[in-house]
Amino acid sequence: MDEPGNSLVFTGSTMFVIVVSAGILVPLFYRFGPYDFVGEPLQSPSWAYLFGTDQLGRDIFSRTFHAVYRDMGVAFLGVSIPFITGTLIGIILGISKSKKTTSLIGSVIDGINAFPLLILAVASIAFLGPGLSSVIIILSLVNWARYAKIARTKAVVVSKANYIEAAYTLGYPKRRIFRKHIGPNVSSETIAYALSDFIIVILLVAGLSFLGLAATPPAAEWGAMISEGRPYLISSPWVSTFPGIALCWSAISLSLVVDGLNRREGKV
């Protein structure tokens, strides 16, 4: 509490840890599997079925937490792959001396970033076919450009800093300067973006699954489950609501962490 933002980071990370540990513990120890038909369809939440049952009589509690590793896992891959490639490309562009190549690639990056991410993802699924792997592929192909843009701007600033010049004067090899000085300084910036990107990607994966383009039924995935519960929204709202709350919970936990970190650094 002493520093502004610490309480936000604490609340957010606690919420995140709760959902991740439930995602690990429930598949290990809970008595119902995500695809088991355990009882009558559309039963309301009770002690026997904590979150009720869905239209096929599957346990929603089990399905909601089985979805954690799928949603979080896809989001993790979909963030970390573009994070690595984008940061590397951005740094190379930032310290490169060839003006022509950098401005050419720079305008390609602007071109990719011009598209709304959701549109590119939806459109490319027409060519790749629906599935979670398609989402990871398209994120790897496209999302690096946002990281590259941030990394490039930062790398230009860093490579002109005095300590880099000092390192050159001291005769350190280029690779060492790249790894020990430029890399960490640039990636601190892209890591900050990666955290907020994680929110965007979690929502994207669920949104695409909701449209039937990523995870498809019977897969236990939040977006797909919300979509499956749509016809019963009024009569049995729990079918859509619990996976929806899990999705909101996860995204909000990350958002609080991002906000707390920003606040500590005095950003808006």
Add this chain to the structure above:
Amino acid sequence: MAQAAGATGKTEQKVVDNRKVFAFEIGFRLIRAMAVSFWVTVIAFLMMRIAPGDPARAALGLEATEEEVAILRKQLGLDRPLYEQFINFFTGVLRGDFGISLSFNREVSDIIFTALPTSLWLVLLTFIMGWSIVIPLALFVATSKSVIVAYLFRSTTAISIALPNFFIALILILLIGHPLFGYTPEFPENLGYLWLPAFVMVSSGGIAIMTRILASSISDTLKEEYVETGVFRGISRFRFLFYYLLKPSLAPTVALAAFGLGTAIGTTAIIESIFSIPGVGTELLAAVNGRDYPTVQALTFIFGVMVVFISFIGDLLAYWLDRRVKL
């Protein structure tokens, strides 16, 4: 030129320079927007290439005969070399000709022109709604001295960034779907309720960040000396809020609003389908599900170009509001 003007006097030099700089800045942004549009075209064209195997075969499915696939390859121009395909696609785009839809046997441009106006109305409504919430809210938060207001604002915006818009849309339909409100999800009655999807698009994401940025630039403006002078001179509250505080603070938010609007355009794909609005987003989904490749390409291109155009306008506006803005 500038030197000659400088010799004749300081005022004149300023005028000449300003005009030149202004023209240069506009030209620079225009060229950049055009370069980006070119890459948008290239990306929309190359999309079909990320498919593993033959796109024509993928579109028709495994049951199709070799002849059918060959005919489609010819229709899509896949039998010609890649550079020729690109030239055809590019000149087609310039003429507004995107080929023929595979599922409906209609001109793709025809599909675009019927669907686009609906989506543009939705986006315009989102835009108006967004600004009419952002401006008063930001003014209120920035001029309020209450800690509780600041804390509430901070936490609400942090949460609203993370809300999945499709889930919010479902809950809203659940609430408004009550017969009391008379909402009918069927087209065309639902067009009277266009504010509903617009509200969903406004509430998720963009608006929170915009309000934050605007509130923080207003707080910065509050520290400027001329604002204090204004208070001393006893100007009216309205004049104080809008001329002294808002106008000088708008530039960063305007630049951001263009970006936010681009994201909002992207979410039409999901929001339109939930509210059954026959716009470009719905058409894109239908084309994706029907593996209608020319339509997918064309709509992707349209989305990209719309965003480029909007950010260009946003850039210009931000520059016009504050000449110090450099992008």
